[in-house]
Structure formats: C-alpha cells, structure tokens
Amino acid sequence: MNSVLRRLAIAAACAIGAGTVAALAAGGGDLVVFDWSGYEDPLLHPAYTAEQGAEPTFAFFGDEEEAFQKMRAGFKADIAHPCSQSVVKWREAGMLQPLDTSRIAGWKDLNPGIMAMKDLATTADGKAWFMPFDWGNTALLYRTDNVTPDQAQSLRIFADPKFKGRVTIGDNVDDAYALASLVIGLKDWNKMTDAQFKDASAFLRDVHKNIRFYWTDDTDINQAFSGNEVDLAWGWNETFVTLKGQGVPIAMNRDTKEGLSTWVCGYVLMKDAPGDLDQAYDFLNAVNAPAVSDYLVKTFGYGHGNAAAMAAIDPKILAERGFDDLDKSLDKTLFQQPVAPELKQRMIAEFEKIKAGY
Structure with a gap:
C-alpha cells in the first residue's frame, strides 16, 4: 500500500467506533506511531526527522484499554506507547514482537530499576519487549x-x-x-x-x-x-x-x-507492524537519544528512560522537578x-x- 493510501486507511480506522482515538497529527511519514496526545512533539524525536526527512504519522488514544481494543479490532500501527501496567496484557495477547536490542543505541543506559521491574521489559527467556521512555x-x-x-x-x-x-x-x-x-x-x-x-x-x-x-x-x-x-x-x-x-x-x-x-511508559514494537522496521528502530533510537532527556525533563517535567542522560542534567533542574532524591519517597x-x-x-x-x- 502506498503511503497516501495507508494514511487514508489509518484515518478511517481511527474514526471507526466510539472512544477518544484521534486522527492524525501533522507529519504523515510512513511510520505509524500510536501514542498519547502531546508526544508528537518533534523535539522528542529530532534525530528521526533528520534521518527520514519527514515526521512519523501519529494516531492518538485516550487510555491504554481503548488502544488495546482498537488494535484488537484491526487498527494497525508500527509502534505504540503503553505504560508498564499494560505491557504484559498486550504481550500475552500476541500483539507485540520482541525488540532487537542490538539495534537500539543506549539500551545499556536504560534505567536499571525500571528494567528490573518483574515481567515488564525482559522476560525469563531473555527477550526484550518494552523500551521505557518516560516516567x-x-x-x-x-x-x-x-x-x-x-x-x-x-x-x-x-x-x-x-x-x-x-x-x-x-x-x-x-x-x-x-x-x-x-x-x-x-x-x-x-x-x-x-x-x-x-x-x-x-x-x-x-x-x-x-x-x-x-x-x-x-x-x-x-x-x-x-x-x-x-x-x-x-x-x-x-x-x-x-x-x-x-x-x-x-x-x-x-x-x-x-x-x-x-508510572512508567515506553515504546513497543507491534507484531503485525506494516511499516519499515528500519524506520521503527530509527524512531526508538531517536526517542532514547541523550539530547531528549533535557527537553523531556524541562518541558514536560517527566523523567527519561535513559538514566545515563538523566544523570548529566543540571542537579538544580532535577531538584525542581522532584528527581533529585527518589529514594526518600519510595515507601x-x-x-x-x-x-x-x-x-x-x-x-x-x-x-x-x-x-x-x-
């Protein structure tokens, strides 16, 4: 399917049925990202646009159950942005494919506490399913x-x-x-x-x-x-x-x-992703880039999955956002x-x- 027809099909799929799934954001590249509203911000994935010469196509959901049901009904996306509490359900429903971590720069820099969360990012067989992005x-x-x-x-x-x-x-x-x-x-x-x-x-x-x-x-x-x-x-x-x-x-x-x-949210690769896998991994690399940490923390007030990049941010900014002493609130x-x-x-x-x- 050519990119124009594909975008029309996506828009039609988003419009079918009840719920708050919105149609497409600005952009219209071949990669389809199913996301929360606001995450289409180009400064959250600048390297992708520089590499591909176009923004991804974004479709939006209001909550993860809505996204789950929409995809079960046939909506197709390449990448989606669920949060930790939904990943196991999506994986057990057969909707995800494992990530090739060798293709994701900075995989070793992802927050170790998040990565150790039971049944979340990596399963006992060593397969990786979830790349934490924001928390x-x-x-x-x-x-x-x-x-x-x-x-x-x-x-x-x-x-x-x-x-x-x-x-x-x-x-x-x-x-x-x-x-x-x-x-x-x-x-x-x-x-x-x-x-x-x-x-x-x-x-x-x-x-x-x-x-x-x-x-x-x-x-x-x-x-x-x-x-x-x-x-x-x-x-x-x-x-x-x-x-x-x-x-x-x-x-x-x-x-x-x-x-x-x-909460912890991140990106997953859909099992029946219709697009180009190279573009999907370009996007995953772009959102995990160290330069995104500073923007995510300062503009959104969220932590970035890339712990090494978070550690390089001005401690004063981290303190203002509540990320300076996480241990004190664990209990x-x-x-x-x-x-x-x-x-x-x-x-x-x-x-x-x-x-x-x-």
Whole structure:
C-alpha cells in the first residue's frame, strides 16, 4: 500500500467506533506511531526527522484499554506507547514482537530499576519487549488561591463535599485505582483483597460526587485549571510544570500522608507492524537519544528512560522537578506495575459503572 493510501486507511480506522482515538497529527511519514496526545512533539524525536526527512504519522488514544481494543479490532500501527501496567496484557495477547536490542543505541543506559521491574521489559527467556521512555508521578494538584496547604495534606480531599463540582481526575482506570489504593493504605495493588477492592471503589464513588469532569489529556486539565474551573486534580507532572510556567497559582503535593503514584511508559514494537522496521528502530533510537532527556525533563517535567542522560542534567533542574532524591519517597509510592489480568478487567468494569453514576 502506498503511503497516501495507508494514511487514508489509518484515518478511517481511527474514526471507526466510539472512544477518544484521534486522527492524525501533522507529519504523515510512513511510520505509524500510536501514542498519547502531546508526544508528537518533534523535539522528542529530532534525530528521526533528520534521518527520514519527514515526521512519523501519529494516531492518538485516550487510555491504554481503548488502544488495546482498537488494535484488537484491526487498527494497525508500527509502534505504540503503553505504560508498564499494560505491557504484559498486550504481550500475552500476541500483539507485540520482541525488540532487537542490538539495534537500539543506549539500551545499556536504560534505567536499571525500571528494567528490573518483574515481567515488564525482559522476560525469563531473555527477550526484550518494552523500551521505557518516560516516567513520572500522578499526585495531588491544587490551586493555591482556593486551597490551603493544610487542606491539601491528604488525598481524601478529593471526596470532601466542600469541593463539589471542583474536582477532576483522569478518565484513566490505572490512575483512578492508584488514587483509591493509596487512600485505603495499599501500595501494591496486586495484593488487593476483595474487601479492599470494594473499599477502593467506594472511595471513587465518593470522589465521583465532586467530579466536574474526567480529563482525558493535558489540554483538558490545563484549561480547567487556568480557567479556574477546578480547584483539585489527580494529575501529572506536565500540568504542574506547564501551568506554573504560565503563572497559574498551582502546587503539586508529592508528600500527602497517603503518598503518590509513579508510572512508567515506553515504546513497543507491534507484531503485525506494516511499516519499515528500519524506520521503527530509527524512531526508538531517536526517542532514547541523550539530547531528549533535557527537553523531556524541562518541558514536560517527566523523567527519561535513559538514566545515563538523566544523570548529566543540571542537579538544580532535577531538584525542581522532584528527581533529585527518589529514594526518600519510595515507601510512600504506589508503582503502577503490571496488574494481574483478572484484577485489571475488574477495575475497568467497575470504573465504567462509577463514571456512569452507579
């Protein structure tokens, strides 16, 4: 299929069915990257454009379950950008092909803690499936002109009736149950009992009573904060960094008494990738390049998978972004590690009921 017909086919596939999968971003090269909105930024893969003379074609999803179902229904991409908790599910569904690590420059420089996460990047047979790219926190964000620091010391503030209609959390089952797990005192969601699942879901139902809307991307949440539509959000580093830079009165409390959540996302190679493998590896090399670390940390507020490149960043910048002493928060962090498939499906089904008001 020539590139024009292929792009038309992708656009048609993105438009079919419900959900928030968006059509194509600027670019239109032969490589198709299925990604979160915002990651089409050319400065996250400058070496790819220089090598290929064109941007990749980007298609977007709102959450990983939506992406999973869309690809199961026949949507084709070369590369996708899931997070750690979904990789095992995608791999076991036969959707991925292993990475040839000899073709990825800087593979040895990837964050060793992430690479050691059970069942994530490398399986017992030595095959590699996932290249970590970005990692960060989901934590309490609040407007400092409407919420005091004393009020923002507990994640239970999300269910406080005083903030009815002034709360937003992501339309994202993983972040939602990370929040609820922390509130009930659970740091490892794979150890969740039936009783704890009920308690976590009950908290999310209480939060739902205060919800103004469930945000799906950074644009939603950034506009709501800057427009003074919400006081509280369960959100990511990028919102804090962006809005702080714009002068919006916002704070991010990574030290609430219940803690925070840490997520890791990265790139995978799809099993039925229709494009050129050389282009796919050019893209993987481009996003793992050391020069990308500085931009990702400063502009998005996220950590880069390339640990060696992260270590070369100005320590002052790392401190401002919360990356200077990660050990101090380990005991208060829920890592969004791979979730047992049965529990994940249960979370998905229950979160849909909660959002519908049941």
